[in-house]
Amino acid sequence: MSDLITVSLVDLDLAAQDKDAATRRLAELMSAEGRVTDLETFLTDVRAREAQMPTGLEGGIGIPHARSTGVTQPTVAFGRSATGVDYGASDGPAHLVFLIAAPAGGGDEHLKVLAALARRLVHASFKEALLQASDAEAVVDLFQREVVVS
Amino acid sequence: MKIVAVTSCPTGIAHTYMAAEALEGAGRGAGHEISVETQGSAGATPLDPAVIAEADVVIFAADVEVRDRQRFAGKPVVAVSVKHAINHAAEVIVDAERAAEEATSADAPVAAAASAAPVAVRSAELGTGTKVRGWLMTGVSYLIPFVAAGGILIALSFMLARIAEGDSGYQIVEVNADVPAFIDQFSALSLYDWAGLMFIIGAGMFGFLNAILAGYIAYAIADRPGLAPGFIAGWAAGIMGAGFLGALIGGITGGLIALGVSRIQVPSAVKGVMPVVVIPLVATLINGALMLVVIGRPLAWVFTELTDWLNSLSGSSIVLLGVILGLMMAFDMGGPVNKVAYTFAVTGLTAEAIASDDATALQVMATVMAAGMVPPLALALASTVRPKLFSHAERESGKAAWVLGASFITEGAIPFAAGDPFRVIPSIMAGSALTGGLVMLFGNELRAPHGGIWVFGLVEGWPSYILAVAAGTVLAAALVVLLKTRFRSADEAALEAQEDAGLFATA
Numbered sequence: 237m238s239d240l241i242t243v244s245l246v247d248l249d250l251a252a253q254d255k256d257a258a259t260r261r262l263a264e265l266m267s268a269e270g271r272v273t274d275l276e277t278f279l280t281d282v283r284a285r286e287a288q289m290p291t292g293l294e295g296g297i298g299i300p301h302a303r304s305t306g307v308t309q310p311t312v313a314f315g316r317s318a319t320g321v322d323y324g325a326s327d328g329p330a331h332l333v334f335l336i337a338a339p340a341g342g343g344d345e346h347l348k349v350l351a352a353l354a355r356r357l358v359h360a361s362f363k364e365a366l367l368q369a370s371d372a373e374a375v376v377d378l379f380q381r382e383v384v385v386s
Numbered sequence: 387m388k389i390v391a392v393t394s395c396p397t398g399i400a401h402t403y404m405a406a407e408a409l410e411g412a413g414r415g416a417g418h419e420i421s422v423e424t425q426g427s428a429g430a431t432p433l434d435p436a437v438i439a440e441a442d443v444v445i446f447a448a449d450v451e452v453r454d455r456q457r458f459a460g461k462p463v464v465a466v467s468v469k470h471a472i473n474h475a476a477e478v479i480v481d482a483e484r485a486a487e488e489a490t491s492a493d494a495p496v497a498a499a500a501s502a503a504p505v506a507v508r509s510a511e512l513g514t515g516t517k518v519r520g521w522l523m524t525g526v527s528y529l530i531p532f533v534a535a536g537g538i539l540i541a542l543s544f545m546l547a548r549i550a551e552g553d554s555g556y557q558i559v560e561v562n563a564d565v566p567a568f569i570d571q572f573s574a575l576s577l578y579d580w581a582g583l584m585f586i587i588g589a590g591m592f593g594f595l596n597a598i599l600a601g602y603i604a605y606a607i608a609d610r611p612g613l614a615p616g617f618i619a620g621w622a623a624g625i626m627g628a629g630f631l632g633a634l635i636g637g638i639t640g641g642l643i644a645l646g647v648s649r650i651q652v653p654s655a656v657k658g659v660m661p662v663v664v665i666p667l668v669a670t671l672i673n674g675a676l677m678l679v680v681i682g683r684p685l686a687w688v689f690t691e692l693t694d695w696l697n698s699l700s701g702s703s704i705v706l707l708g709v710i711l712g713l714m715m716a717f718d719m720g721g722p723v724n725k726v727a728y729t730f731a732v733t734g735l736t737a738e739a740i741a742s743d744d745a746t747a748l749q750v751m752a753t754v755m756a757a758g759m760v761p762p763l764a765l766a767l768a769s770t771v772r773p774k775l776f777s778h779a780e781r782e783s784g785k786a787a788w789v790l791g792a793s794f795i796t797e798g799a800i801p802f803a804a805g806d807p808f809r810v811i812p813s814i815m816a817g818s819a820l821t822g823g824l825v826m827l828f829g830n831e832l833r834a835p836h837g838g839i840w841v842f843g844l845v846e847g848w849p850s851y852i853l854a855v856a857a858g859t860v861l862a863a864a865l866v867v868l869l870k871t872r873f874r875s876a877d878e879a880a881l882e883a884q885e886d887a888g889l890f891a892t893a
Contacts, residue, residue, distance in 0.1 A: 285397055289449065293404075294473040301400050326473075338399050347399060351426060354403035358411070358472060 240349050241312050241379050244269055246372040250315035250333060255286070258321045259300045262313035262335035272337060274306030281306075282335070290324025297357065298323030298330030303338040310350050311337045314375055316366065332366055353383045387418045389482055390438055391445035392452050394425035395468045402426035405447040405471040412475035416483075425453055433457075443486035445478060447471030455609045456648055456661060462489035518638070519806070524606035525637055526805040527779045529599045533801055534786040536591030539584045541793035544840040546581035553844055556837035558585050592797060595720075596620035599630060599804055600637035607641025611648055614666035615640035615673040622677035626685055629721020630800050634807070636677045644669040685722050692726040704749070705826045711750065712757035712822025712858070716814040719761060719796045719803065728754055732835045740833050748831035752845060755794050756825045756855050757818035759838055762791030762798030763855070764817050764862030765810070768870075769802075771863065775870040780805065791859075794838035802866075809869040817862025824854035 245265050252258035263279055266272040281302035285291070292298045298321060313335045320329025334357065338347055356362045362382055369375045391409050395401035406422040413420030421441075423433045425448075435457070438444075444458045446465040462485040464478060471478050547555035561568045561582035568586070572579050597620035604616025619636025623629065628636075647665045656664065692714075699707050714727035731754040734747035769776045769784030776784065783801045790798025803810045831846035845851050 288396055289469070291400070293469065299400050301397060303397060303399065336400055338397075347426075350399045351403040351424065354400045355407035357400075358404045358408045 240310060240353065240383060241314060241376055242269065243372040243376055245271075245311065245313040246375045247313075247315045248369070248372065248375070250317040250321070252315075252317070252321060253319075255298065255300070255321055255323050256283070258298075258315060258317065258333055259283075259286075259335060262300075262315050262333065263337075265313045266307075266311055266335070266337060269311075271308055271311040272304075272306050273308060274304075276306075278302065278304045278306040278337065286324075292323030292325030292330050294325055294327045295360075295363065296320065296325075296328065296331040297363065298325070298333045299336060299354075299357065300333070301336035301338070303340045305340045307337045307339045309339065310347060312350075312353060312379075313337075314366070314379075316369075332363060348385045349383065352385050353379075356382050387443070387483065387486060388437075388441045389413050389418050389420040389443055389445060389479070390433055390441040390458075391420065391422045392425060392433075392448060393422060393468060393471065394448040394450050394452060396450055398426035401449070401468045401472065405468045405475075408472050408475035409445060409447065409478065412479045416476070416479050418479070443482045443489070445471070445482050447478070454661075456611065459648065462486055521603050521606040521638065521641065522634065522807075523777065523779075523805050525599045525601075525603035525634075526801045528602040528605075529595065529804065530779055530783045530801050532591050532594050532598055533790075533797055534783055536588045536595075537790040537793075537795045537798050538786055539588030539591070540795055541789045541838075543581040543583075543585035543588060544793050544837050546577055546584070548837075548840040550576075550578040550581060553834075553841065555581075556834045556841050558582055559589075559836065562586055562589050593624070595797065595800065596624040596630060596633035599800075600633040600640060603634065603637030604641035604644060607638065608644035608648065608665075608669075611661045611665035611669065612641040612644040615644050615669035618670050618674040619677045622674060622681070626678065626682045627689070627722050627725055628677075628681050628685055629718045629724065630804055631718045631721050631807075632677070632681055632685075634804055636673065636681075639676060640669065640673040643673050688722050689726055692723065693730060696726065696730045704746070705823050707750070708753045708822035708824075708826030709819045710822070711753050712760075712818035712820070713815050715754060715757040715796065715822070716761050716799075716818035716862075717811065719800055724758075724796070728758070730754075735833075735835055743831075745829070745831065748833060748846070749826060749829060751835065752830040752832035752851065753822045753825045755832055755836065755838070755841075756830075756851060757822040757858070758796040759791050759794050759855055760818045760821050760858040760862055761796055761803070761814040762787040763859040764791075764814055764866065765799050765802045766791060767859055767863040768866040772867050772870075775867060776802075777805075792839045794836055806870070809873070810866060813865035813869060814862045816865055817858040817860075819858075820861050821854050821858030824857060825851065828854060830854070 250258055252261050259282055260279060263272060263275055267275045272278045281304040282300050285302045286300055291300050315333040317331055317333065320331050321333060323330045336350060338350055365378050366375065369378060393402045393405040402424050403426060406424045410420055410422055421433055421437050423430055438457055441461060444461045444463045446452050446463060447468045449468050464481045464485050466478055543558055547558035558581050562585065565586055568582055597617045600620030600623065601613050601617035604612035616637045619640045620633040623632030623636050644665050647668050648660065652660060711727050714723045717723045731751045735751045739747040766784045766787035769781050773781050780802060787798040799814060828847060828850040830851040833844045834841040842848050
């Protein structure tokens with residue numbers, strides 16, 4: 237699945253200080269790529285999901301996500317933050333932020349790629365590789381290699 | 387050991403799969419066989435029934451209702467939040483090992499019969515009281531939108547009719563007598579017609595209250611097979627005049643009957659149609675008949691006895707009558723006791739009584755309305771002053787309860803009373819009794835059968851009338867807060883937190 241993520245959807249020096257800013261920054265990358273047609277609706281949906289229960293997970297990752305009408309295809313934008321962004325995990329801020337966008341409504345088959353991505357996220361080796369990645373190409377390579385729909 | 391698990395989360399695109407991956411990794415790492423069903427957006431592939439049959443233990447890592455839970459009946463269950471499974475999968479597996487051991491160490495032949503309590507949350511059994519409270523709260527969380535939307539529409543219709551027609555606006559309720567005729571003449575330019583339309587829709591929603599409450603209580607007990615027997619019990623409670631307490635009981639019996647029927651061993655050829663056809667059919671017949679026959683006759687008797695009793699009281703102390711009417715109005719909000727009190731007042735409010743200034747009849751009407759306004763107002767007050775004592779859903783319905791109480795829509799208190807009857811009902815009864823006694827003492831009179839603050843123009847001596855309502859409201863709210871603070875278990879707080887999370891489960 238080559239187009240889950242592209243180099244333009246990677247920010248290895250995520251500068252945002254809080255989760256709203258970080259999420260917005262990544263969503264803007266999606267918007268610039270035409271993957272999100274209605275930025276504000278999408279952000280509202282992500283915030284609504286975040287409000288139910290924070291998406292930060294132990295081990296320094298945040299996975300803000302939503303199904304939204306403003307999304308054209310399953311997409312992930314990836315940000316790496318040296319200082320960390322608080323996504324509400326109990327053990328501290330997230331250094332790896334994955335903004336996951338899924339189109340609203342039917343056609344669940346194509347969401348399998350997101351399921352495959354989610355499964356990779358719990359693997360320490362995947363996280364470690366992302367922390368070490370030297371540039372955006374390396375990140376995209378890693379996704380292509382590891383995120384495989386079974 | 388053989389483990390099966392179900393993972394699910396509100397959005398169904400991330401946590402569901404992460405939890406599955408984490409559990410699979412931890413389970414295999416500990417040397418177990420594990421199969422996970424991901425109930426996410428990418429379509430769930432159900433677990434093979436043969437795999438479920440062989441499993442020693444079931445893990446639910448779910449923040450939303452697990453679909454088709456009855457497949458796992460009789461197995462030891464470990465239930466955790468989906469995030470907990472992601473963060474601490476190894477611990478969850480250890481919990482599962484322990485739960486499986488406990489289940490096998492319990493008497494083996496009994497184990498099959500002991501499936502009456504299939505869900506052991508994190509291997510610690512919940513008390514019966516807490517379990518019942520959990521069922522009630524599920525019912526209430528589905529009930530709230532109906533109470534809030536229906537109640538506010540009715541309140542708005544009173545308000546608009548008051549603006550359009552002045553003091554006689556309360557007569558808006560008459561539009562419900564012949565809806566097609568009203569719709570036929572509906573004019574989009576008439577404020578009164580809009581008020582009528584709102585009243586019809588609001589009253590229509592209120593027609594669902596008992597069914598929704600009973601249906602979803604049964605659903606909480608028996609999952610989807612419980613819906614049909616639950617709904618029929620709610621409907622029966624409605625037409626037999628048993629009110630929400632009847633619906634509450636019918637919901638519980640409906641759920642338990644459905645659960646019982648689902649436990650009956652059947653040939654595997656029939657198994658497939660059990661949840662869809664056989665359980666609902668059998669349980670609905672039993673529960674419906676039970677509600678109609680067993681509840682119907684005693685209720686009719688209660689109606690007559692109470693009415694006779696009230697009539698015999700009219701001669702004695704009028705303040706005592708006020709107190710009793712107050713107690714009755716708050717006891718079951720729309721149920722038989724409330725209805726006797728309300729009917730007693732309305733039948734006294736004849737054209738003659740109004741024309742001839744029959745003080746007793748008009749005071750009884752004033753008492754009944756004031757006492758009926760207290761329960762929702764008191765719970766609105768309590769949930770505003772001490773929000774921590776209420777679940778998220780209750781706090782939200784507390785906001786609507788202000789409007790509902792002010793408009794004499796006593797049903798606004800039902801979600802609170804149905805979720806926690808033993809603490810809420812005595813409190814609001816005390817408050818309404820105080821209000822009822824005070825109104826009689828002050829001698830307020832009312833010349834309309836409903837409308838709340840929208841007919842205060844028709845109340846004799848409205849400043850003291852407001853004082854009476856306020857006094858009862860404050861007393862009832864204080865009692866609710868006191869009872870909820872003094873008798874509150876840790877189980878319950880956890881349950882409410884869980885319910886809060888569950889509310890968003892529909893995403």
